[in-house]
Amino acid sequence: MPDAPLKQAQPTDRSPRPSACPGLWRIVAARDGGICRIKLAGGLLLAEQAEAVALAAERYAGGVIEATNRANLQIRGIGADHAGLIEHLLAAGLGPRDAAGDDVRNLMLSPLAGLDAGMLYDTQPLAGQILHLLETTPRLHQLSAKFAVQLDGGEHLAMLEHPHDLWLSAIRQGAQTWLCFGLAGCPAHGPALGMVPAEQGLALVRAVLEGFLDLATPEQARMRQLLADYPVARFLQGLSVRFSDAPAGWRRVAAHSPWLGVLAQHQGTALGVAPPLGRLSPAMLRALAAIARQWGDGSLRLTPWQSVIIPSLAPHQADQAVQALAAQGMLCATDHPLAQVTACTGASGCAKGLADTKADAVTLAAQLRLGTPGAVHLSACPRSCAAAHVAPATLLARSPGRYDLYLRDARVPGFGRLRASDLTPEEAGAMLDLPTEHFDD
Template identity: 50%
Template sequence: MSHAFHSSDASALRPSACPGLLRIVPALDGGLCRVKLAGGELSATQAFAMAGAIDEHASGVVDITNRANLQLRGVKRGHEAALVAALLDAGLGPQNAEHAFADDVRNVMVSPVAGRDANALYDTSALAGDLLTLLQGDTRFAALSPKFALMLDGGERLMMLDHPHDIWFSAMPQRDRPDVLFAIGLAGCPPVATDHDSALAAVTATDLATFTQALVHTFLDLAAPDDARMRDLLAAHSIENIIRHAEHRSGVSLLRDASIRGWRREPADAERRLGAHRQNDGQRWHVGAQPALGRMNSTTLRGLAELAGDNARATLRMTPWQSVLLTDIDTVNLDATLRKLEALGLATTADNPLTRVIACAGSAGCAKSQADTKADALKLAAQVPEHTQVHLSGCPRSCAAAHRAPYTLLAAADGHYDLYHTHDPRESNGFGRCIARGLTIDEAADALNASALPPTDEPFDA
């Protein structure tokens, strides 16, 4: 099917600085186009189409985002309509392409191994599809912010649990019930530790989509004009009022008892995004690898597409750790797949320090950035200590990480960073507590490698 894109399509979108498929926004290195992937999934055919599109209409570079989407950089002036048309023709747009808002609302995060994880309590694949369909099909949801997001957690061992979402659902283990229950929370994430907020209630899998639609309508019913996210609504309305309103709208009665309030989600294991792990059928494998700093060029994208095509049932899935998975790899192809991923320049084990460093676009691509974070991150990776995770951010917006990293280097000037540590009881802001200021990359590496960080109450200056 051919899709014509007109400038009026973009103008129909809600004003926002947030890029989308139909909303290409300017950046320092050209236009920025964000392609939202259902479940993070990209077929081999779509990967080939995207590689050709970015070579012809953009810079040939894509970044994997922390929401498991793809961000196409350097869109050439005058090529916007052609790029959008190519992406729509590849099936990379919303189900209802005639509704411009439908692209904005496709924000449902699931595990990158949904339907494949042997540890899952529930296969969320079909339910996630139901949620995407209802979000795109309700025209009232055009009033939602492009950042308004849902999480659907099936209890997989590989699941991003640290990103806050406007609404989250998490499967709960059941002994005496035939149906699966999903815990519910607002403006946060599932509780893993005892100091996290508890689940508010629980809903059956059968009623989850119906209740979700009512809950999103409740947000729009109660929200003030400036309330973009659920946390804004919670500042003016009690959780109980919001839940009661949604129950009344949906006709769904939620379950509330001490076992739900006391429930804690089993910890996840982010290292399972790398290497080979047997799937729930006991026969095939999912294989994960990390491109350096989450960035791929068209050659890498084509190489991944070829790998997926070489395995009859395989698909590519982006992850919120800015890595990529191939599902459904037969045992006979496992070693060759791992070798080909390494040959493409992707890391397949946590021993590679590039799997422990993330960075935003930096001053090479973003006018707000104070430093070339991508180049500095590559330099730091060669010196970062084992098991240490570091986030380099060019400005306080923290575009590369939706959750607080153990260590953050916040750019203060070109080549100089303030170092923050999150695991500190005196942490004072979104990055944690500042423990050093004005560090060069080499000085930051020395601080990270030091056996003890400064115990003083005030940060020291380099």
């Protein structure tokens, strides 16, 4: 690989808001080797790109691929040939050759953007404009690699609980589509601070990002940190774009659509599947690519539930795909025990981990009959890296094989209410084998 592209990666390390998070150009060391994070445009992964990732994981790493809770992919266990891996991924179109533009490509869409039967607004054109703005505007490269934007088109299938620095959510008033927006929060909990016509969405995003950079100190990497010291009303007054008041009391209502199994599209059918505990093998990724190419539209959609959707299948093809992917070890239904559990990398791959969460999650899942996907999260340390929002139940490691159990409670910060301490996975499983309503907010 030529020297010049690698040299272009260095300025991101001298950002006023540096990050230890991995990216395509920044391979971060972990206990099990290097980590490379591939930020996908709206979660979209073409079949040939999936095959390129599978090959990269085998050729340059230990064969472990992870689906993340921001609808991206990670390759773990990377060896010494970082330059070869980066060039391989760039050649597949999986990131910008301008390294400074890679970190800031943090835009979440519905996994079925443009296809969802319930969408009010096709977010894909605006999403492309926002990503182009982020990638090609040098000043915006001063944003933290964690600074994130959500664009919600009102789809049935949408993650509405992940917090974002800026979120936009479609509403209809008469014949016009508007975008409500909020700061340092999520559409599910609001509040909406205003709204603009959908055609002014890009101008609003630019104004908010530039307004943040005008005011934030280098230590203020996230919108919530700025607004802790700077009144939100004053921030809004300073924006270079005009906006209207949002409807009083507006909240984005979730449809609670399943994300595993056969999913409805505006036309056709989609199939949602998940690798156990978010980990894909190269064989799994190749099987997904083959089905997408043979029966779908040649694309895959990564989701914020650490799963994958194959869009645009015929119903009989979805049934055949379930059989093929289940044979590869993929989870294809919400009632599978492992679908109810998420877990961070744990002590086997992370030096900060206090417990082997992946192994303990398998033990725990075998005891659960909750029937609620993602109901329990195992975290090997208080950072809770693999969960962008608080799960209904969290097991926080305190030592190898021992956990404190928290139940989510909107009145209590952090993981919620401490239910019990110093439990084994088996003891936690016995306590968690309760009706679903015990895990409501």
